[in-house]
Amino acid sequence: MRPDFYVLSWNDVIISLVFVAISVILIKKWKLGLENTLLIGTLRTFVQLTVMGYVLTWFFDQQHWAFMLGLLLIMILIASYEGTRRQKNEIPHFFSSMLISLLGSAIFILGTILLFILDVKPWYSPYAAIPIGGMIIGNGLNSTSLTANRFVAELKHREKEIETLLSLGASPKQAVFDSMKASMHAALIPNINSLMTVGLVQLPGVMTGQILAGIDPLIAVRYQIMIMYMWFTTATMANMIMLAIVYRQFFTKKQQLRRELLRENFRSASLH
Template sequence: MSGTNDMQVFLTYGDIALAGSLILIVLVVSWQLRLRLTKTLLTAAIRTIVQLSFVGLILAWVFAREQWYEVLIILTIMTLIASSAAKNRVKRSYKGLLADTLLAVSTSAILVTAIAILAILRVTPWYTPQFIIPILGLILGNSLTAISLTSNQLVESFHQQQSRIEMMLSLSAKPFEAVHEQIRAAIINGMTPTLNSMLVVGIVSLPGMMTGQILAGADPTQAVRYQIITMFLICVSSTLGCTISALLIYRRFFNKNSQFILPE
């Protein structure tokens, strides 16, 4: 590992190998406690190296060319993968779940990213890959977690509390009134990780984006400002995504006659 006079550190493959050797500690713990995670840990470590190296090559190529259509292709792929990941975390699937998840993820993430790029950062041109790809990636990563938590709990609660919901409907409750508590609890569950992060950021933890900028030699005050903006963007995107997802799922469980149903 070598450094320059301004303390910016440049990592070598040897540094990566040294950091990778620390995984041996995890493997030893797994073996001693019989966690049966050896294969999973090795697979995760290898995939981390391969996937990030591959992404690094692609981003370096895209950053050098700065073509809007190439940036859009990458953004589309990122959104599709995030939607699929969120959908796969829902234990009780139903027909149309992928479409609902895709709509919730894409609408919330793209809207918030557009506001960040055009109104807050005022990036010109808007498709500058250095800004739009990392920002969308951060938002998607957090949004898919929030949306999957909301979707999973809401679908599960609809199945488990079918009798209660039908009873409320029989007592003249409107569909939304009958499931309001389930929707409320699901959205809160999806928002909890984001809110917890905001409550302790800068005190208990230093977020990855801020830490990465500081390690790369950026001004700490600027790194903090970027992190504040990012946290707000993630919060808004997660809230929108959870709300959209909950409303879309709610519609799937009621027919045109306002009767509660379990979708296929």
């Protein structure tokens, strides 16, 4: 390892603003009207990540399991809120569904990595738990948000099919199982595609970061392989848990499809 290798100073970061300046010039030339949004985004990236850096430094100094678990829980709560906000459709109890699916998959996957793969000692060492936990939660958030949107679209598209199956004696789960399968399929294909192309088209972020920080590429590669497998499992587990909770919200206790939730204007109507 070469710890001093390519260390960035704040001056270096300021120089990298030249990229933003180039983008602003190009955007103005095309009159895209996005300059202000880009400048706000640039500022937010700087502030959010700098604050996060200080917060992480403070947390890393605490060396106590409660701080690590507390931070992970906060990340999961924020992700669940963000996932609910991104939802185009009204799904009752979606925040709790996200919370349970992210919590469940994070506990299982992070626990396995910390205890059995990396063998981290102590297990709550934030240097491993926080970045890996962050990746699990982030990937879980993106995947479950997309899957939930797709699931509701499937329900809308298959409303008559679902009621036909119910009428033939299917349980609610049996009636929506094809919709669940279709949305799982859509969620997992991008993950499988990235397993196919990783390393051929681009070097993934974690690996690039480690190599830039001076880590032996062969060690960086092993981390990346583990992360790719972890990502896929996160998407599979979090989506399955989320769908197993969410589909129930679309049925009454009397096994009737709540068709009012599938109407286009339901969300806006219910918010007023």
